[in-house]
Amino acid sequence: MDTAELQDCIHHRFAQVKFLETALTHSSFANEQSGIEDNERLEFLGDAVLELCISEEGFRRYPSAHEGQLTRIRSQLVKEQSLAGMARGLKLDQCIRLGRGEELQGGRERDALLADAFEALLGAVFLDGGFEAARRTILELFEDEWPARAMLPETKDYKSRLQEVAQELFRDRPVYVLSGTSGPEHEKLFEVDVTLPRGERFRGVGSSVKRAEQEAARMGLEFLEEE
Amino acid sequence: MDTAELQDCIHHRFAQVKFLETALTHSSFANEQSGIEDNERLEFLGDAVLELCISEEGFRRYPSAHEGQLTRIRSQLVKEQSLAGMARGLKLDQCIRLGRGEELQGGRERDALLADAFEALLGAVFLDGGFEAARRTILELFEDEWPARAMLPETKDYKSRLQEVAQELFRDRPVYVLSGTSGPEHEKLFEVDVTLPRGERFRGVGSSVKRAEQEAARMGLEFLEEE
Missing domain, CATH: 3.30.160.20 (Double Stranded RNA Binding Domain)
Structure with missing residues (x-):
């Protein structure tokens, strides 16, 4: 697996490459081998890392937004379709290891599968480099995604x-x-x-x-x- | 507001006490004053801090648990009733500032209100001391809450x-x-x-x-x- 380009894109050089490999291993691939871990646990972790980093940054960027608005901005940023788009931007669809059945079924194109891999990648950065490393990676990737203050979603009183x-x-x-x-x-x-x-x-x-x-x-x- | 005992209990001494005060301010209280911020934004932040710290610790404690099991353990630990119990353990019900209406309505005893204040408190520790400070506080508070490995919830294949x-x-x-x-x-x-x-x-x-x-x-x- 050549992941040098991917590591450049996320500005994180892995000390423990096995975390990155696991993040890029779909369960359908692990299922065809022995003793290989799939990315589902890392996805669980990465989902929470992403949620906190986006929450914190929203909190700081929009000091007058109330909780309902922050929640809606966050949902918008981390929805499956957006994450799948980021995954494609990082060419995760080309790096991920799939099983044969999933490959034939077109899994490499599926938003859900790509969004999961993207979250797993963030979980891997967090494990490898800690919270600050994951935070840097996430804020860079989402830099252009934040709505202008004037465009904050309205919430009902x-x-x-x-x-x-x-x-x-x-x-x-x-x-x-x-x-x-x-x-x-x-x-x-x-x-x-x-x-x-x-x-x-x-x-x-x-x-x-x-x-x-x-x-x-x-x-x-x-x-x-x-x- | 005397919060010395509370700060001792969570082993975090606030550099910026205003964060703590905001965490302990229910919207019904802010509503009766001018220019006081309520704890809803901090609750938004604290919820995400708690979720990540519990996710990470679950990930480390149960290396063979799969994602579905980790999700269930986390839900169990962070459910409203558990958080309200922790809030009472920290005597948050005595510290929180409520409006008159909410006070008369028995808000000081409500699980939802106490759980929200508990999350807001964690958000305040995070803002004041950073991720590591929040993590330490959370892991200490939840130390005795983790299920034994043998008691991991089963998830269906x-x-x-x-x-x-x-x-x-x-x-x-x-x-x-x-x-x-x-x-x-x-x-x-x-x-x-x-x-x-x-x-x-x-x-x-x-x-x-x-x-x-x-x-x-x-x-x-x-x-x-x-x-």
């Missing part, structure tokens, strides 16, 4: 989401009532009660009516999700 | 799983036929064709009939899963 869920579950909408205020004028707090169609009530407190409504809606949503 | 899936989808079973052998006697390869009830056929090659069957079943399963 709690009030809109509760509206939708209530409509779906009960064919009716939640009712919001401003039930009181407290505190001195310059730091006044508003209390809003939301009542779900079945009668459960939740009180949100916030520094504006809008925030109090959002908070009440959040509690209502969590209640319905845990039911 | 491909042939059994294909059987189940075919039964469910088609009310019928796949059929295996040994279609040929190849290679010299001492490294003979067996070819097994599996035919699904609807007629699709997949050929597995392996160094024994059993391995060839498993490989054929794996291809059939992947075909059905991608449909």
Whole structure:
């Protein structure tokens, strides 16, 4: 297996080449030999390495994005189709070792198989060089994939989401009532009660009516999700 | 907020205490103030940190476990109920800052809220001290949670799983036929064709009939899963 070019592409020179070989070994190949390990364990590890590095970088790049937005950006970046594209960019499809049946079945072209191999490769870098080495490799590979800040995916606020869920579950909408205020004028707090169609009530407190409504809606949503 | 005891418990002394404070701030509290950040972004980060550290440690502890087993062990360790238990062990339920509504609603006792705060705390350690610091904290906290090797959860082999899936989808079973052998006697390869009830056929090659069957079943399963 000549992997010099691949190692150049990911800017990581393996100290222990056996990790790289395992990453490039599909189970169908291992199955035809004795005593060869396939890449499934490395894929398990690489998937988690990738998830953390993309999470961290998203966290740093988008300081005002909230959790739902970060989750959506990450899903977009690490979806199977994207990873398979990266695998092809690295010519993993040419390096991977397949069994005969899988080869005949066109496995070398399959997105799922290539995405798995890509994750296994990242797992191998992590084992060989540690977290920082894997992080460098991943950030370089994904450098051009991050959406511009203005293009961040929108996520729905709690009030809109509760509206939708209530409509779906009960064919009716939640009712919001401003039930009181407290505190001195310059730091006044508003209390809003939301009542779900079945009668459960939740009180949100916030520094504006809008925030109090959002908070009440959040509690209502969590209640319905845990039911 | 007195967090000295908490910092002792996790063996991490924060250089930037603001990360810790944010980890202990529920959105319902931030909602009642101005300019305070809640712990949702840190939870996003901490979830990924936890997943990688548990994945890596599982990988190292169980060198003969396959990917499905490692996934199950990890799910077991990081499930909400377990994390909430750890949060209580660290007295996070006493440290966390909640809004009034959430407090009245009993949020301080809720597993979901405590598990989120626990993950946010790990995200804060990661930001403050880097990957190695987070890893040390996590491995210490989970030291007694790992199952003995003999107790590893069993996962079903491909042939059994294909059987189940075919039964469910088609009310019928796949059929295996040994279609040929190849290679010299001492490294003979067996070819097994599996035919699904609807007629699709997949050929597995392996160094024994059993391995060839498993490989054929794996291809059939992947075909059905991608449909």
